[in-house]
Amino acid sequence: MLLDQFASAILSGSIKIIDLTQTLMPSTPVIQLPPPFAPSNPFSISEISHYDERGPGWYWNNLGMGEHTGTHFDAPIHWVTGKDYSDGGVDTINVQRFVAPAVVIDVSKEAAADEKFLMEPSHIEVWESLHGRIPDGAWVLMRTDWSKRTDPALFLNMKEDGPHVPGPSAATVHFLVEQRNVTGWGVEAVGTDAGQGFAFEPAFPAHHLMHGANKFGLASLTNLDKLPPTGAVLITAPLKIEKGSGSPLRVLALVAG
Numbered sequence: 001m002l003l004d005q006f007a008s009a010i011l012s013g014s015i016k017i018i019d020l021t022q023t024l025m026p027s028t029p030v031i032q033l034p035p036p037f038a039p040s041n042p043f044s045i046s047e048i049s050h051y052d053e054r055g056p057g058w059y060w061n062n063l064g065m066g067e068h069t070g071t072h073f074d075a076p077i078h079w080v081t082g083k084d085y086s087d088g089g090v091d092t093i094n095v096q097r098f099v100a101p102a103v104v105i106d107v108s109k110e111a112a113a114d115e116k117f118l119m120e121p122s123h124i125e126v127w128e129s130l131h132g133r134i135p136d137g138a139w140v141l142m143r144t145d146w147s148k149r150t151d152p153a154l155f156l157n158m159k160e161d162g163p164h165v166p167g168p169s170a171a172t173v174h175f176l177v178e179q180r181n182v183t184g185w186g187v188e189a190v191g192t193d194a195g196q197g198f199a200f201e202p203a204f205p206a207h208h209l210m211h212g213a214n215k216f217g218l219a220s221l222t223n224l225d226k227l228p229p230t231g232a233v234l235i236t237a238p239l240k241i242e243k244g245s246g247s248p249l250r251v252l253a254l255v256a257g
């Protein structure tokens with residue numbers, strides 16, 4: 001009965017589906033690591049045939065990319081702190097966890113004023129005073145409007161001292177992991193951590209702490225400005241890559257229409 005109602009609501013449009021996914025293309029920005037760290041390959045696409053002599057009736061392409069390219073999912077085994085979870089790879093995660101509610105914390109004004117803006121626990125306290133406690137099992141999505149930076153250089157925003165990109169403070173990630181029961185942390189930027197997160201304690205807290213607690217990440221999201229603060233449900237199934245640490249995926253948000 002519940003699923004009949006759900007299917008009818010999808011059909012009638014009383015549940016709307018919003019695409020939180022960036023289009024993959026060769027210019028899709030990929031995270032830049034300083035030497036000596038190994039780089040991730042950009043997205044590449046090459047035609048196999050296009051209704052031509054190579055295949056007269058069909059069109060298809062070969063693809064190449066790093067697992068963490070474009071809108072993508074970070075699995076717990078992506079980080080050394082999550083390496084021992086037997087259910088921590090994209091192929092072993094319990095699929096029940098790929099459908100979960102989401103809350104959106106809008107810090108777009110703060111991020112517009114400060115490219116190195118950090119979300120602090122105080123921002124979550126203010127949000128919860130307006131919208132209630134973050135529900136169990138929710139994704140927490142940080143809306144910065146960073147996805148509106150369509151120029152890859154401005155999106156990565158690399159400076160002399162590393163990227164200037166907003167993200168969570170270590171205290172915020174501690175709070176979400178230890179004081180709330182979240183499914184994961186999602187952002188509009190190229191990675192789940194702030195651009196200066198390499199210098200935090202611990203370094204890269206959204207990776208170190210979230211994955212250390214068997215929780216997930218979502219990066220390079222878009223259209224967070226189209227979601228309500230609470231009430232959306234996300235579908236976030238990554239590709240089933242053997243021992244995969246993450247993968248590009250289509251992130252869909254279901255919202256009441």
Ligand code: MN
Nearest residue numbers: 068074219246
């Ligand atoms: Mn990643």
